[in-house]
Every structure is written in structure tokens, then in C-alpha cells.
Amino acid sequence: GAGVSQSPRYKVAKRGQDVALRCDPISGHVSLFWYQQALGQGPEFLTYFQNEAQLDKSGLPSDRFFAERPEGSVSTLKIQRTQQEDSAVYLCASSLEGQGVYQYFGPGTRLLVL
């Protein structure tokens, strides 16, 4: 399809386990964003890439969270030593470069940490 895809759609992890979430943006989209959405809340910004450069990671909640986009296309969000408070939906979005362009969102990965 032509939209943003994410995998896996659902992930159950035991506390302390490492997880990796993948995002395939729309082809040609320069900007890529990761958001975290807790139950009943709006998405909260985690980090932002322009091509392969991570320009803003101010929203990453701890050093257990790490994101990369090595070739400026696919991105991976990694969470090390998962905790129960990491349970949330992780949304990826991509957009063309610049102001005034809207972000296309993927379906999200629902992470449950037991």
C-alpha cells in the first residue's frame, strides 16, 4: 500500500525484555516522527528525523528508548528493559519536508508489557 506501515501491530513483552518496533514511511517522505499514545490520551511526541538525521529526541522518556533511521527511510524504535509504564500505542508518522505539511500516520504498534 501507499501509506505508512508499522510492524508488529501488537507486541506483548515481559518486563525487562527488549523490543524493536518498525516503521516504513511513505516513499519520498523526508520527515519521520514517533509518538507514544497512552490509553485515553492524545499522542505525545518522542522523536523526529529528517532523512537519517535525528533532529529532535527531546520526547524520549528515558535512555532505555532509542530510535534510528540509518538510510533515511525505514525507522526502528527500540525499547530496552521494558517496564509496565511503557505499555502504550506507538505511532509513526511521515511527511514531506517543511512547514505547513500534514503528517500521515501509521496504524500504530500496541505494546503491552506484563
Add this chain to the structure above:
Amino acid sequence: SQELEQSPQSLIVQEGKNLTINCTSSKTLYGLYWYKQKYGEGLIFLMMLQKGGEEKSHEKITAKLDEKKQQSSLHITASQPSHAGIYLCGADLNFGNEKLTFGTGTRLTIIP
């Protein structure tokens, strides 16, 4: 406290009725985006507003941004079951930064 306040948090409306959802900020909204989300799905883009006083419509949905660019409203006319879902306003609160700050959302239920 939330930088972007949405009201109401939930809304139950009879099919065919009109409704309004509000989004308010204490900061200037350099770009205001309305999205719709259904449970278990991503966000679907509805409309984008950038200029003070701007108003846009698509089918039965109208969005407005006030002159001061601190408040936006989303109005649905003659609501239908397909309008049910969670409506989220997202804003660029820091000019030159592309990241969005979102409100907590408004859950809309349409009663047949």
C-alpha cells in the same frame, strides 16, 4: 497541565444533530491540524488551518481557527454514524519545529 485543551472530552449525539468540538491553547497555534482516530487505528487527517480567521470545510465538517490563532473549533452538521470516533487536535506550538502537540481527544458517539 495540557498545552492544548480539548472540550468536551466525550460527546453523545443523536444522529442528524449538529455538534462542535473545541481546541484551546495559551500559545500561538502556528499550524492547527484536526485528525480522527478509530479504536485500534492510526490517525486520519481531516483538515489543516494556518491563518488567523481561516475556515475550511469538507463534506459536513467545518473547522475554524480564530483571529488570535489560539482557539479552533470543529463543527459537524447533520451527524452520521460514520462520524463516530475520537477527534484530536494537534498543533505546531513552536514555529520552525515540525513536531505536533496533541490535545487529549474528544470521543464522539452517534446514537441512531
